[in-house]
Amino acid sequence: MDQQLEIIAAPPAQAALTAEDVRAAAGRIAGAVVHTPTLHSKTLSKIVGADVWLKFENLQFTAAYKERGALNKLLTLPPEAKTRGVIAASAGNHAQGLAYHAGRLGIPVTIVMPKSTPIVKVQQTRGHGAQVVLDGETFDDAYAIARRIEGERGLIFVHPFDDREVMAGQGTVALEMLQDVPQLDTIVVPIGGGGLISGVAVAAKSINPAVRVVGVQSNQYPAMYLLSRNEAVGGGGDTIAEGIAVKEPGLLTRAAVALHVDEVRVVSETRIEEAISLLLDIEKTVVEGAGAVGLAALLPLKNGAFRPEFAGRKIGVILTGGNIDPRFLANVILRNLARSxxxxxxxxxxxxxxxxxxxxxxxxxxxxxxxxxxxxxxxxxxxxxxxxxxxxxxxxxxxxxxxxxxxxxxxxxxxxxxxxxxxxxxxxxxxxx
The missing domain is CATH 3.30.70.260 (ACT domain)
Known part of the structure; x- marks a missing residue:
């Protein structure tokens, strides 16, 4: 491992995530989520100087991987908890995944979303039958409000990332990738709170301990990156990658990242915009900002040279979601045309x-x-x-x-x-x- 994170003990109520947890989750959610394709991109491979495979999690029913962890968590709840209902705080994709599967299973669900959440995500969450509470300026504000409502109404809180069953569900992405493309030697994963990369790293290294797992964050919200450098957590501001705009990673997730992730990187907003445009132009697929940071990390240096640390490797890139506001997408396309x-x-x-x-x-x-x-x-x-x-x-x-x-x-x-x-x-x- 290139960089060690400061390991902070996980909450005693939850043990560390294991590969067995991820495999059990895969069995539970099988048939209820899409086994999305992992496809080779000849054009992107040529652009970045590596063998690039894309995992199209934007093809899930809710257009994001988040429903994997949400469903696994719901399926492990006791009957009385399902009757009372669940609550969550989310910038969008966790909300939609939880709302969709809770509605399908007949479990009442309330979602607290920051007021800045793109309207497309709010509408889609309500469309799945959830009660949406728009409150707070940031995810952290929404989180605090959801925890207050949890106590007032006796609901079960479903954390978007710092939960063992949620992390296990997200890890099923890696099981599918390595089943479909076993020759992958690197997996590049977006990081917000760390739930996806925790599950992916645990699952991937249980199959191939030599596989390299690289996390990527927006430079506006670099919490896990800063922890990897033993620096104080910071960040904030506007980002097109709002799905990973998390100031404080979880305790379970930062411990899992410390043990299993090889490196954490940051990318600029400009690079994220470029990646969104490339995926639309080349792959004809719509990916939100958080879902494009993996490709953004692979793009050549400003002088056009390939990134030597990725050159020639067989890289799996997870396109985590496609829920982007159409107005933002139009702006990204036009801005990239201007840059080119x-x-x-x-x-x-x-x-x-x-x-x-x-x-x-x-x-x-x-x-x-x-x-x-x-x-x-x-x-x-x-x-x-x-x-x-x-x-x-x-x-x-x-x-x-x-x-x-x-x-x-x-x-x-x-x-x-x-x-x-x-x-x-x-x-x-x-x-x-």
């Missing part, structure tokens, strides 16, 4: 006279750039009363074509600024009107 140069926006200074805009349009046409939107500005940010600024949004083939467009604008004597996701930057030509 296929969509751009220029602010160009013009002399305010007849025909100038037509000249600009001709330059765009000559470079096969399709103009999407034009905005004209004669007052703010324009130095001369005889000048104007026009902002042009366009689509074009690739970055090489952009270079040709900018060259022609410069040759024609125009001053421009390139508008990017992070702001404006001056063009190469600094000729003033």
């Amino acid at each position: 140069g296929r969509i751009g926006r220029l602010a160009i200074l013009l002399t305010d006279k007849v025909g100038e805009l037509a000249k600009i349009a001709e330059i765009f046409t000559r470079n096969d750039a399709n103009i999407i939107e034009v905005q004209h500005q004669r007052i703010f940010g324009v130095l001369s009363a005889k000048g104007s600024e026009v902002e042009i949004e366009y689509e074009i083939r690739d970055k090489d074509a952009v270079d040709g467009l900018l060259h022609d604008l410069e040759q024609a004597g125009y001053t421009y600024e390139v508008m990017t996701i992070s702001g404006r930057r001056p063009g190469r030509s600094q000729r003033k009107l």
Whole structure:
């Protein structure tokens, strides 16, 4: 193991997770959850320089792996607990998995969700018959509220990750992966609270002790990563990977990670967005931010070089869920098109006279750039009363074509600024009107 986590003793009421727990869970939930495919991606393998296999957990009925652990927990409850009902705190996928299977089994269920939860997840959870309480700004707030309601109403709390039966259910993902693709030597797993990676690591290493298990977190919520470096837990803020936006990992899960996980990494929001777009573009599959962090960790370095620690390995990547808000997905797609140069926006200074805009349009046409939107500005940010600024949004083939467009604008004597996701930057030509 490359990095040791600080091991904090598990709560005495629950013993450490074992491979036998995971196998027992697999037997319980068989037939009630989808044995999702683990498929080889030739294109992604070429992009990252490794042999990449994708586990499509976004093809579960609730579009996420979480229903595995939720169902296993429900099936192990005593009859009187099933009658009283269950409660959980969740950013979405645990809520949907628990609500769906509790409804199917006739068990009353209440879910507390943070107010920031994407509406698609709220609607789907309610659609499964759950009573949804929208309260709290973060998962931790929702968790505290759910525990209070648990005591007030005498419900059974189903933890989204720090529960032995939940962890065991999530571990069945690894059993399926190694059954379908036994040659895997690395499994890359998203980490929020740690329930999935705990189950996966225990199950995978019971089959092949040499398999490498790598956890990945958003750099906005790097709790398990910080623990692996013996640093204080921290993090917070907006992330597109809200499904793993957990500030404090569980006690059971951090102990399991310490014993069985080889490495924990972090990835940026930009890389997560790139991974979402790649999966949609190449695999034609919709994956939420939390589900895309595994692929994000494999993407080449900024200079285009393959990551040497992954090069040539046979890697299983778990696409944990596909419940992404359509508006966020649209933004991710457009932002990635902008980063790749296929969509751009220029602010160009013009002399305010007849025909100038037509000249600009001709330059765009000559470079096969399709103009999407034009905005004209004669007052703010324009130095001369005889000048104007026009902002042009366009689509074009690739970055090489952009270079040709900018060259022609410069040759024609125009001053421009390139508008990017992070702001404006001056063009190469600094000729003033």
